Amino acid sequence: MSKVVIVGAGQAGSEAATHLRGQGFDGEITLIGAENVLPYQRPPLSKKYVIGDMRKERLYLKPESFYHENQIKLRLGLTVKKINRSKKRIETDSVTYEYDQLILTTGSSPNQFPGNFGKNLSGIYYIRNLDDADKLKEIFEPGKTALILGGGYIGLEGAAVARLKDLNVIVVEKSKRILNRVACEQTSNFFENFTKIIM
Template sequence: MTHVVVIGAGQAGSSCVAKLRNAGFDGQVTLIGSEPVPPYQRPPLSKKYLLGEMELERLFLRPESFYTEHDIALRLSTTVTGIDAAARTVAIGDEVVGYDHLVLATGSEPRRLPVAIGGALDGVFTVRDLADVDAMAPEFAVGRRVLIVGGGYIGLEAAAVAAAKGLNVTLVEMADRILQRVAAPQTSDFFRDLHSRHGVEIVEGVGLDHLTGEGRVSGVVLSDGRNLEVDFVIVGVGIAPAAGLAEMAGVTLDNGIATDAQGRTSDPHIWAAGDCTSFLFQGNRIRLESVPNAIDQAEVVAENIMGAGKDYVAQPWFWSDQYDVKLQIAGLNTGYDNVVARAGEGGAVSFWYYRGADLLAVDAMNAPRDYMVGKRLIEGGKSPDPAAIADPETDMKALMRL
């Protein structure tokens, strides 16, 4: 009987095993996860769950009974210690499990502060999994002082939750502006103003020199010499692909686990999906750190294990919730040379990224119609005249007829 082993019980791993069964795969399926709970949603962790607006069980992607009912061996609190690609086995301590197909859905790991600058002090947290959020939740008391390191979406979302819960929030970003790596200055300006109006102090162009404290963090020294007293620190300085097991298996790595168009690694019996994976997109090898990518890519891998021979065609889209603002992003803005703003009602706005005459991406803040139109245009390879986008009289639905 064909045995598919999936390592990583996150969004990608759960999507892969569910697709196998829903598509009629009748072989053996094993899903291995290191955490003690069934696969769950990660985006709400730092928002609704941390705010106390979502119960633990509502985080679960599927009830635990789903795996039993679909004859999926769900192994929780389990760490894979080795992979022997030649023998097609994975090691779990002294136990050896054979496979016909292995799927690496190992996700990503948060970048941490170096121990030399205080990264190992108590009261220093990252936001990646349920244990991280459960550990930091008691810190969120009114009036406490939190330092957030990193002005990307993870850091900004954490800042929004902390401010909403009445904390004194300082966010430091080493780059010249928040969101510099992922967004245009216009989007950075929008979110800087949003956070400032909610009392968050944003410090840009300044790095973290070191944390201070005896055993537990109590202060921070910034690169400009400023000293701040803090009660705890949240680090949101990005993530790295969790590729250690792939390296152990001897498959090719290139900005993560390199796969072909169908999700197969350099080993024909090993596949990969989700945050840990890099693949070709419009001629460039990229990684997409997003829930939609994890789901779609994992489902294509499942189909290809069953012989579909189907290429994965990425349709990048992302979102972020901060205060009463929902940011929706369609496309990838890499290489843009022009940004067109479109104003909406009630402070809604969207920014449209162009390279020459080609529409690349859209950032839409409380502008769901702009997002949906932009997404469909990008997916259809259509690029409206920038002047039409900027004109508030333009009928957005009419753009769909281009």
Template sequence: MAHVVVIGAGQAGSSVVAKLRNDGFEGEVTLIGAEPILPYQRPPLSKKYLLGEMDLERLFLRPKAFYDDNNITLKLGKAVDSVDSIGKTIAIGGEKIGYDQLVFATGSSPRYLPASVGGDLGGVYAVRDLADVDAMASEFESDRHVLVIGGGYIGLEAAAVAASKGLRVSVVEMADRILQRVACKETSDFFRRLHQENGVEIIEGVGLETLIGDGRVRQAKLSDGRILNVDFVVAGIGIMPCALVAEMAGVAMDNGIATDKFGRTNVDGIWAAGDCASFPYNGQRIRLESVPNAIDQAETVAQNIMGGEKEYNAKPWFWSDQYDVKLQIAGLNSGYDDVIARRGEGAVSFWYFKGDAMLAVDAMNDPRGYMIGKRIIEAGKTIDKTAVADPATDLRAFM
């Protein structure tokens, strides 16, 4: 009977094994995770969990009983040493496991500050997994000063939590503006203003030169020469796909593990899903770092392992919670040449266009605008720019 092994016990890995069993797969299923804990959701780590508003059990994607009841073998707290793609075996902790189908759902890992700039000092943290957040939790005490390196969504979410807990917060972004890589100027301006209104110092166009300390960070010297006294540092400088074991097994790489439209890699019997996997999308190859992608792509792979031959049709959407603002994003804004603002009572959204074609929408406390924009994008339609800009226009007519 066929044996499916999934490496990576995050959102994607858990979704693969659940979908296999829910769709009636009767073979052996093994889920391998490097962390010694049940698969859990990561987005709340830097928000509700760090704020103390969500306990550990609520993080779990499924209870232990689910895996027991569905005859899913869990191997947690163990990292895979190597994969023999010819012999179809996995080496893990001195043990060898055979497989018929293998799924890499290894996710991504944070970029760390190098030791050359003081990244190895005590009090310097990254935000990715439960251990990271547990390690830094005791640092979040009022009146302390935290330096956040990186003005992307990870850094800004950490800054929002710190400010909400009464800390003094400085955010340093090397680019000309926060969110420059992922959002338009209008969205950057919105969140800069939001953070400043909550007491956060936003420093843009300035990099980190070095961290200074005697075993533990005490100061940060910036590229413009100023020196900040800090109590601890959170680095939110991006993430990278975890693909080393797959690459060593002969799997092709292209911005992560390269898959086709079905989730297959170039190696027979090996698939990939989630943050670690890139795939074809609208004539290009992309990699999506989001929970919805991890779930949908993983479930597509599970169906195809069972012979489904189903193409993965990505529907990109994302979200971020900062203070009392919920940002919802639909679509991908790459290549936009125009941004239209739509403002309502307590809500604002920015709509991205390339020519007359609508690409994406950033909606702040505007769930209606987000949902309508998402449906328009997924239907392959567009919307009149003048109508978007007029808050009196009922956008449902364009769905």
């Protein structure tokens, strides 16, 4: 029996496993994720979820029963330590898996401050996963100030959410204008003036 191992139990990993079954693949599928939670959608983390308008269960892409019914082995809370491509073997912190085909759906990670530039300071938050969003939920209190680095879509989204929770917001952008990489100058100027008015 052919074995497929998918590393990364986010939306791409869950969809890859679902697609394989949907296309008639009848071999073994193992979906490995570092987080100890069902595959979930990330976009609402920085919006509806962090302000309390969405329950955690609504983030899940599919119920646990779906994976069981489709014979997709979920292996959550495991970090892949080593991939041996010549032996077609994956080592996690506790278990080794063999595969015939390997799919990597590990996503990206946020840019972080280097160690000598404030990486270890308290009060710095990144939002990448459910744990990050839960930490932000705890500290979003009216009257506090949020300094957001980055005036792109995600940074401005974060600013809007912080304002919904009555935080004071300062957005710092290294370019000469917000939305520099994704919008023309007129659009950037419109949103900059608009945000000054409402913030």
